[in-house]
Amino acid sequence: MSEKKSSVLKTILKLGFSFFLAAGLIYWIIPVKPEADASVAHRINLHFSWLKDLLSGVSIFWFVLSFLLQGITCFICFFRWKLLLKASKISIPYLTASKLGLIGLFFNSFPGGMVSGDFSKMVYVVKHSRQNRTQGVMSIIVDRILGLMGLFFIAMLACLMIFNQLISSSPEMKTSVLMMIGLGVCSIIGLIVITNKSFFDRLPPVHLTLKLAEKFLPSKIYTMGMKLYTAFNDYQDNKKIVIHAFLLSLAVHFIASLAVFSAAIGLGETQIPLKMYVASTQLGNLMGSVPIFPGGIGGRDVVISQFLLKSGTDISQTIAAGVPILYTFVISLWSVIGGIVFTTQKGNINISSDEEEAEKLLNEEKAS
Numbered sequence: 001m002s003e004k005k006s007s008v009l010k011t012i013l014k015l016g017f018s019f020f021l022a023a024g025l026i027y028w029i030i031p032v033k034p035e036a037d038a039s040v041a042h043r044i045n046l047h048f049s050w051l052k053d054l055l056s057g058v059s060i061f062w063f064v065l066s067f068l069l070q071g072i073t074c075f076i077c078f079f080r081w082k083l084l085l086k087a088s089k090i091s092i093p094y095l096t097a098s099k100l101g102l103i104g105l106f107f108n109s110f111p112g113g114m115v116s117g118d119f120s121k122m123v124y125v126v127k128h129s130r131q132n133r134t135q136g137v138m139s140i141i142v143d144r145i146l147g148l149m150g151l152f153f154i155a156m157l158a159c160l161m162i163f164n165q166l167i168s169s170s171p172e173m174k175t176s177v178l179m180m181i182g183l184g185v186c187s188i189i190g191l192i193v194i195t196n197k198s199f200f201d202r203l204p205p206v207h208l209t210l211k212l213a214e215k216f217l218p219s220k221i222y223t224m225g226m227k228l229y230t231a232f233n234d235y236q237d238n239k240k241i242v243i244h245a246f247l248l249s250l251a252v253h254f255i256a257s258l259a260v261f262s263a264a265i266g267l268g269e270t271q272i273p274l275k276m277y278v279a280s281t282q283l284g285n286l287m288g289s290v291p292i293f294p295g296g297i298g299g300r301d302v303v304i305s306q307f308l309l310k311s312g313t314d315i316s317q318t319i320a321a322g323v324p325i326l327y328t329f330v331i332s333l334w335s336v337i338g339g340i341v342f343t344t345q346k347g348n349i350n351i352s353s354d355e356e357e358a359e360k361l362l363n364e365e366k367a368s
Contacts (some may be wrong), residue, residue: 002136012099013312015110017111017349018292018293018294019291019294021292021293021298022294022297022298023195023298025298025299025301025302026297026298026301027047027310028302029301029302029305029306029324029325029336030047030048030051030321030325031050031317031318031321032046032047032049034046036099038120041257047354048119048162051325052326053303054318054322055326055329057267057268057296058266059265059266059267059268059327060265060269061314062265063262063263063266063326063330065262065266065328066192066259066262066263066266066327066330067137067259067330067334068333069255069256069258069259069262070202070256070259070327070330071257071299071334072255073252073253073255073256074101074102074334075098075101076248076251076252076255077101077103077143077147077248077252078094078097078098078100078101078253079094079097079248080143080146080147080245080248080249081097081101081121081139081140081143082094082097082215083241083244083245083248083285084124084139084142084146084235084241084245085097085136085139086142086241087139087235087237087238087242088135088136088138088139088231088234089135089234089314090135090139092135095167097298099341099345100121100124100336101121102124102334102341103124103338103340103341103342103345104117104120104121104337105119105334105335105337106120106336106339106341106342107118107119107120107242107336107338108295108296108335108338109294109295109297109332109335109339110294110295115291116291116354118140118141118144118285121140122136122137122140125137125139126191128329132230134227134228134230135231135234137228137231138228138231138232138234138235141228142194142232142235142242143245145194146163146242146245146246146249147192147249147252148286149181149187149190149246149249150246150248150249150252150253151249151253151282151285151286151299152184152186152190152248152282152286153184153250153323154178154179154183154250154253154254154257154278154282155182155183155184155253155278155279156185156187157184157288158257158275158276158278158279158282159177159180159181159184159279160181161275162275162276162279162311163177165311166279166311170175171316172306172310173307173310173311176261176283176307178284180279180283185252191242191243193244194236194242194339195236195239195242195243196233196236196299197236197237198235198282200266203351207324210229213225219306225318252351253282253285254278256281256285257274257277257278258274258276259327259330260280260281260304260323260324261274261275261277262325263323263326263327263330264319265325266326267319267326269319269323271313271314271315272308272313272315272338276308276311276313279307279311280304280307281301281304282305283303283307284296284299284300284301284304284307284324285300287299287300287302287303288300288303291342295328295331295332295352296328296331297328297332300324300327300328301321301324301328302324302327302329303324304323304324305320305321305323305324305359306320311322326351334361353361
């Protein structure tokens with residue numbers, strides 16, 4: 001078998017495994033119990049009938065609201081990335097950032113999840129930016145890091161608000177709560193490190209890593225690493241932008257929780273408090289960020305469903321399964337919109353490396 005055919009086969013197998021895993025997890029959380037001797041076709045038909053009934057019973061108003069709230073999180077993310085690009089002296093119109101962000105959403109739906117979406121944006125930045133390519137790539141990396149830090153922090157706050165209820169509900173929940181509190185503390189430390197250049201440069205692991213990299217890595221890889229390290233310094237020199245981006249991340253994850261909350265109300269669930277959805281959404285999105293899940297499908301659904309079932313709330317299995325599945329449907333619709341943008345995108349992307357223009361934008365941001 002030729003190398004090309006082998007690579008294609010591996011890609012197909014990865015795609016197949018990822019989508020099969022996602023479908024299997026969705027199948028597992030759907031509360032349908034067919035007879036033991038039922039055929040595979042009959043079992044699948046029962047699950048599709050359950051999904052059909054679920055969607056047909058959703059309140060249109062609350063579904064549209066969930067869709068719009070999820071859209072708001074997307075466009076805040078696009079603005080956050082544009083803000084981070086300013087720190088790297090890269091000028092990009094908000095419309096362009098939104099286009100690339102929507103294209104990233106489309107690629108999030110493939111195996112690799114967020115990694116695929118981020119990589120697609122990196123490809124566009126490298127292709128269409130004549131200068132500051134390294135800074136553009138670093139902006140995407142920092143954008144993802146700040147996004148996760150915001151997720152950890154919001155999850156920690158939500159878990160602390162309902163700590164007593166969660167910690168006494170089940171051993172699995174106790175572990176999850178303690179993990180999220182630990183990650184929340186790490187996000188605070190991470191923010192301090194990113195915004196404090198002198199503190200970061202004095203960290204022993206940083207010096208050791210740089211020395212080992214220079215000694216053992218090939219020169220080309222070391223040079224690229226140092227370019228990324230230098231690009232990272234742009235953010236340490238612009239604390240205000242980093243803090244703004246972090247606050248935007250908090251807003252993104254809270255509004256995403258509102259989207260899940262709206263989906264639940266659309267299914268008729270009105271007993272569980274919002275703070276429970278805030279905690280479950282962050283845990284679900286954390287699992288959904290694992291690259292083996294296409295668009296987070298499967299992993300996110302299982303975690304949200306199990307969290308709601310095991311957190312001591314009075315919720316039916318139908319609602320516990322229906323809420324994350326409906327939310328996944330909302331996210332998938334935005335991915336479809338991203339696919340439309342991707343297939344209709346023509347010509348060059350407007351990415352300017354004009355330092356004078358970018359510097360002007362940066363000074364305006366600092367002044368405000």
